[in-house]
Amino acid sequence: MSGMNRQGRPSSIDNTAHGGTHSTFTGNKALELEEPLLFELDNPGACGVDLDEPEPFSSRLGNFERQGRIGLASVSEPEVVRHFVRLSSKNYSIDAGLYPLGSCTMKHNPRLNEKMARLPGIGDVHPLQPQQTVQGALELMSELAHWLKELTGMPGVALSPKAGAHGELCGMMAIRAALIARGEDDQRSRVLVPESAHGTNPATAALLGYKVDSIPATRDGRVDLEAFKAKLGPDVAAIMLTNPNTCGLFERDIVEIADAVHEAGAYFYCDGANFNAIVGRVRPGDLGVDAMHINLHKTFSTPHGGGGPGAGPVVFSEALAPFAPLPYVVSGKDGFRVVETEEAAKADGTQPFGRMTAFHGQMGMFVRALAYMMSHGSDGLRQVAEDAVLNANYVLASLKDDMSAPFEGPCMHEALFDDRFLKGTGVETLDFAKAMIDEGYHPMTMYFPLVVHGALLIEPTETESKQSIDLFISTLKDLARAAKSNDKDRFTGAPYMSPRRRLDETAAARKPVLRWAPPMPAQAAE
Numbered sequence: 001m002s003g004m005n006r007q008g009r010p011s012s013i014d015n016t017a018h019g020g021t022h023s024t025f026t027g028n029k030a031l032e033l034e035e036p037l038l039f040e041l042d043n044p045g046a047c048g049v050d051l052d053e054p055e056p057f058s059s060r061l062g063n064f065e066r067q068g069r070i071g072l073a074s075v076s077e078p079e080v081v082r083h084f085v086r087l088s089s090k091n092y093s094i095d096a097g098l099y100p101l102g103s104c105t106m107k108h109n110p111r112l113n114e115k116m117a118r119l120p121g122i123g124d125v126h127p128l129q130p131q132q133t134v135q136g137a138l139e140l141m142s143e144l145a146h147w148l149k150e151l152t153g154m155p156g157v158a159l160s161p162k163a164g165a166h167g168e169l170c171g172m173m174a175i176r177a178a179l180i181a182r183g184e185d186d187q188r189s190r191v192l193v194p195e196s197a198h199g200t201n202p203a204t205a206a207l208l209g210y211k212v213d214s215i216p217a218t219r220d221g222r223v224d225l226e227a228f229k230a231k232l233g234p235d236v237a238a239i240m241l242t243n244p245n246t247c248g249l250f251e252r253d254i255v256e257i258a259d260a261v262h263e264a265g266a267y268f269y270c271d272g273a274n275f276n277a278i279v280g281r282v283r284p285g286d287l288g289v290d291a292m293h294i295n296l297h298k299t300f301s302t303p304h305g306g307g308g309p310g311a312g313p314v315v316f317s318e319a320l321a322p323f324a325p326l327p328y329v330v331s332g333k334d335g336f337r338v339v340e341t342e343e344a345a346k347a348d349g350t351q352p353f354g355r356m357t358a359f360h361g362q363m364g365m366f367v368r369a370l371a372y373m374m375s376h377g378s379d380g381l382r383q384v385a386e387d388a389v390l391n392a393n394y395v396l397a398s399l400k401d402d403m404s405a406p407f408e409g410p411c412m413h414e415a416l417f418d419d420r421f422l423k424g425t426g427v428e429t430l431d432f433a434k435a436m437i438d439e440g441y442h443p444m445t446m447y448f449p450l451v452v453h454g455a456l457l458i459e460p461t462e463t464e465s466k467q468s469i470d471l472f473i474s475t476l477k478d479l480a481r482a483a484k485s486n487d488k489d490r491f492t493g494a495p496y497m498s499p500r501r502r503l504d505e506t507a508a509a510r511k512p513v514l515r516w517a518p519p520m521p522a523q524a525a526e
């Protein structure tokens with residue numbers, strides 16, 4: 001039953017394939033309900049509320065009055081509720097199951113955080129309120145800044161960046177401002193970035209006009225120290241290094257790297273996306289880091305992944321702290337105050353490079369992150385890191401004989417595999433990941449980091465139970481066994497049981513269809 005629906009999309013999954021039972025009249029499969037686009041549900045005249053006819057009025061819009069229909073779907077309240085509930089049930093989430101997406105730290109979002117963020121007086125504050133009416137909110141921001149500085153051992157912090165990548169931009173702009181202040185901006189045009197870096201690192205450096213120079217990795221998955229030293233010179237502005245790195249490994253030479261960077265007159269930007277592995281155990285400030293973003297939505301459990309806005313505060317060393325962007329919160333004898341202008345900053349003795357956002361950052365995420373920190377305490381946060389590393393090593397040790405691990409020895413918070421175990425099976429990393437969807441798992445990170453062929457990067461996080469991780473491990477063992485015993489069909493056609501099968505991801509990215517067009521009249525469509 002693989003017809004096309006009115007939008008020319010496959011009308012339903014072919015659920016007769018691969019052990020499926022039979023097709024249904026509706027296209028629904030028990031609790032899994034087919035759902036058209038909202039526009040296809042359009043029922044002109046339907047409305048969620050009864051509005052009185054407006055009193056006669058004369059328009060003041062002149063020629064700007066809309067001529068045609070606005071083009072939004074007309075639906076009743078129950079229809080709109082069902083539509084979005086049905087769609088939401090098609091979305092995999094951390095509340096539905098294990099989400100092993102390496103480098104993304106998809107951990108449980110404690111409900112206490114949500115409760116705090118919704119408190120009246122926190123949920124309802126507005127960034128344009130007079131400062132004396134939001135002293136509590138400012139104190140909360142100041143407290144969060146304090147925790148971030150304590151946990152990282154760094155004296156300055158900018159709270160406003162709204163994602164990790166935005167934090168990278170903020171950190172690199174502070175580095176540029178420091179170089180300008182030293183009169184060395186023109187001469188320092190190169191940024192060193194290891195091969196295994198997240199794509200946002202070279203993108204950030206390139207966006208600021210720096211030349212990106214890549215540092216090779218050693219065979220054990222770390223920065224090649226000699227190659228790195230050979231690249232240092234008077235034209236280097238900074239190194240952007242992730243630690244633990246994206247292979248899930250601690251950069252053992254990090255202090256030596258920091259010393260060499262500083263000796264060359266450059267700055268050390270650390271990508272702190274993997275802070276979950278070391279929070280409470282290692283202070284990046286002690287390692288010689290000058291600037292580091294912290295993804296509150298990873299380490300400090302605020303929702304993300306299509307589920308919420310990110311927040312990427314950046315911590316700064318003594319050398320860079322004066323250049324941190326506006327706005328920032330200070331406390332004085334009259335309470336808390338936001339420094340928002342260059343003039344106010346001058347009086348405060350700082351030289352901000354500018355500002356990153358219109359207001360103050362993601363307040364709701366600040367509340368959630370601080371609730372997470374305070375409910376765990378410093379000992380609890382240390383345990384977070386220890387359990388995250390323990391869980392990842394349990395996955396690595398349990399699977400390394402069935403799959404293949406590119407590097408010897410234990411890992412940090414994520415376990416990296418390559419595709420050697422699939423050699424000769426006709427199954428590729430992508431197929432393997434798709435088969436995981438049929439088993440009810442979100443796939444792990446695939447084909448990243450690029451330094452490993454066909455990479456599969458698994459991050460279980462500390463919030464999974466042993467039972468949950470055991471089932472996941474058994475599932476991957478079963479899939480690895482199936483791949484090696486020639487059950488290629490289970491993979492190359494997967495997923496069989498999802499609402500949609502294999503999509504043309506390249507076409508979707510290159511030629512996205514972003515506008516809905518009304519269907520053609522029936523005869524023309526035939």
Ligand SMILES: *Cc1c(COP(=O)(O)O)cnc(C)c1O
Nearest residue numbers: 103163164165198200271273310
């Ligand atoms: C997630 C991540 C980033 C980017 O963070 P966003 O919040 O997604 O912008 C950068 N580097 C690494 C290593 C990451 O894992």
